[in-house]
Amino acid sequence: MLELASVTAGYEPRRPVFRGASLTVAPGEAVGLLGPSGCGKSTLARVAALLHRPDAGRLVLDGTEVTAWRHRAPRALRTAVGVVFQQPRTAADPRLTLADLIAEPLRATGRKGEAADRVAELAPAVGLTPELLTRRPHAVSDGQLQRACLARALSLRPRWLVCDEMTAMLDASTTAALVAAVETYREQTGAGLLAVGHDRVLLNRWCDRTVEWRDCLPAEGPPGR
């Protein structure tokens, strides 16, 4: 279970973006999160991915309460969640080839020896040819780079995936390919998914259920600041 309970988070002391947001994803479940621009969906997604420390509230992953975020989080928890962001350009090191980008989490966790096999397995799963794997980000399209970013997110076989507007910049065929790659991975591993987006039709089609941001907030009191 991925449980976000009464989470308050933001970027400035005493000025949270939202207060008391709660959301649960059951093992193997796919939950879509919809809401207006700027309400804090990405911030909550980053809390769930252990990338942003909340001001208050709880994140419980498979029964373990998370007490440290980012580099302070224990490796076993950090690697339990794979994350894909909206903008592949800002999420990818421009110096790395796509093969090295995909293998980055394996290198960072001392599993460099598995990198070649895992990249060979993941590249076709996300629709990347061997030739594309040798290129650097500046020499591939946004869609191709996003495919590599998805493969990177899957490289450590996470139990949870957080896709934050993963397909917002992409055309319909790349969107379909990436959603299919996520779904194949989930069928193979039973991973749960939190998919943040604006596209209600896509999220309804993709996810087991879709949650409105307002329904994540406490009923009483004004949402947000």
Ligand SMILES: Nc1ncnc2c1ncn2[C@@H]1O[C@H](COP(=O)(O)OP(=O)(O)OP(=O)(O)O)[C@@H](O)[C@H]1O
């Ligand atoms: N790094 C940051 N520093 C300061 N403020 C930030 C930062 N990131 C986001 N914010 C602010 O926090 C608020 C929530 O942003 P967030 O990206 O979580 O919203 P969102 O619901 O995902 O929006 P969108 O649907 O437009 O992506 C916004 O007002 C935004 O300007």
